[in-house]
Amino acid sequence: MELSERKKKVLRCVVDLYIRTAEPVGSKAIAALPDMSYSSATIRNEMAELTSLGLLEQPHTSAGRVPSAAGYRLYVDELMEDQRLSLDEARSISSAIDEKLQRVDRMLEKVAKLVSQATELPAISLASRQGQATAQRFDLIRAGDQSVIVVIMLSTEEVVNKLLRLPVAVTEADLKVLAALLNATMTGIPAGDFTGQLLEKVMASAGTAAPLVPVIMDFTAETLRRQGSTNMAIAGQAKLLGLPEYRDVDKAQKVLSSFDEEALRDLPAVMGSESGTKVLVGPENVAQELKDTSVVMTKFDIGEGMQAMIGVVGPTRMDYAKVTARLSYFAESLSKLFSKPEQPQLPEAKTRQEE
């Protein structure tokens, strides 16, 4: 069923206005809008029909209308004007991103903070790898008589290390042998296959350096497991409380608690595998706690088999246009930043957008 142009226009106005004011909007308010050339009575009729179509709702008789979940859906999918960032905003965002982002988790924190600032809502950022990581190469550095630094290069191109204290002294020669052994036996093996069996096999050939093996294996397995898991960061939680719909402390607490818990872990599942922005409107939502609450998430690739998502959590009436615009811009900038080889730190080329 297709809506008339006028109905669409009215619906759009209702949503826009509701987004701004957070209060039910009446026919008069719509009629007063600058580019609305009908009287409030006409609008009323249209609104009545939109209501019976399930796109608007009335909190009670004689209150204005509020968009229903279906109404938001339609708005997001069809009616929303895709709001470009102004030049200023784009500039300030990209200069913020430019800073060197060292490690993944630091990066996530930073990004979450930026997104939160840009949207004035709580923001989530997460990154995960698809596929199993394996160790690709081991190096052992002798850091003293009784300490060794283990450096492991992973298939994901990430490098991890750990300083080990030993109860016994080891020689350079020991380490050389051990490193060769590790590279021969423990590379290319997914986390799941680090079993007691493998341990025994490796230790048997390890000679004097045998006591080191279990520790290194533990560390490796742990690291690989961690690689598979999802990192995430949240910022700007307090912003939620500034919004009128969360003046109800109970509601706010539910949402905030769902951050603490692992409830958000399965966001990636909900998002599916395609990149792009998804809007989860109110009841369609992931966690039960998040009625009245929408989640907007953008998924994108950051190279090297990693996927990242950024998103915000806010009231269902949040300004979707603004939020999605900002998220897409962030996503784009970030994936550019990451696909670029880290090394030649070229001054960011002209990637600005028109206003």
Add this chain to the structure above:
Amino acid sequence: MELSERKKKVLRCVVDLYIRTAEPVGSKAIAALPDMSYSSATIRNEMAELTSLGLLEQPHTSAGRVPSAAGYRLYVDELMEDQRLSLDEARSISSAIDEKLQRVDRMLEKVAKLVSQATELPAISLASRQGQATAQRFDLIRAGDQSVIVVIMLSTEEVVNKLLRLPVAVTEADLKVLAALLNATMTGIPAGDFTGQLLEKVMASAGTAAPLVPVIMDFTAETLRRQGSTNMAIAGQAKLLGLPEYRDVDKAQKVLSSFDEEALRDLPAVMGSESGTKVLVGPENVAQELKDTSVVMTKFDIGEGMQAMIGVVGPTRMDYAKVTARLSYFAESLSKLFSKPEQPQLPEAKTRQEE
């Protein structure tokens, strides 16, 4: 001026009760307490005097009494019964800590979460080093024709690494020379001294590997700077909203915002340098936002020149005895865990306490 025993007892009861109920306590409630052998009228007299001494306050005539900041102070300093952990609690806490805590920031997150769970309040954990870190040793590992892994061992005994992509190919020999050069010139130097001058000097001697030098120096300086800074983690923010005093959204928001901002950065300064537990009661507090709010922080050493702090933020009427007991226990367990060499992962010896 010294209070009579009875006054002390009354004061303690008022605070205890207020902690539990979050409501002004009346004379009758105190008199009804099991080990209170006076009538409500007597208690009333005592309370009136305590009020005129500034230790209690009345929200208004004909409401019960509430401890004043000074009252809390006295309570914390003298009256509080130091509440030992029950055996069960101690056991559950130490088993939680036992898990391997890999990196500092992971560790902080985990600890904050645990503390928050144990106290049912928002918790903060932070760690910082005192003194300047320097690089102690450089190793370069060739990871392919055009990539190198830089491994830096710091004076703090932490090891960091970074994978570098190069625009040019390098040989093992190049790297060996460069590593020697780095170890000769860039070790033992604090972050502040990584100047353009040093860069030029090192590059002059670097030969074919010269292009690598600036990147490594950048990374080193950045790392050292980060070492000096304080890491921190916060958990359980949503718990704040469960407390009656923060049903006032504005108040809650102020406190939660102060987490987001860097307001807490100067907590270390306020804490001074001695180890131990400090209670910052309401108005004595750090940030202006935190009126009505107290902060309990415990500072302790975790070896290798690192100091850590754990603490909670909550209403001034929080259960100080419980909170400090738990914090001290955490602090003790953690500093034990860290002072122990990581390697020989002995089954935790008997460090339980009596009930």
Add this chain to the structure above:
DNA sequence: CGTTAGCACTCCATCTTCTCGAGTGCTAAG
């Protein structure tokens, strides 16, 4: 002299009632 019972008084929290106004749906005229 310290302790306690009794009592008048205060003042907040809570509930009820009332009023006001925004917004609606319907009808009839343009």
Add this chain to the structure above:
DNA sequence: CTTAGCACTCGAGAAGATGGAGTGCTAACG
């Protein structure tokens, strides 16, 4: 098809009424 007009609905917020918890004071008690 659009618009003006009007009676009607209903919630938000103000105003008022009620009850009870808690106080301070006084006087009696051991």
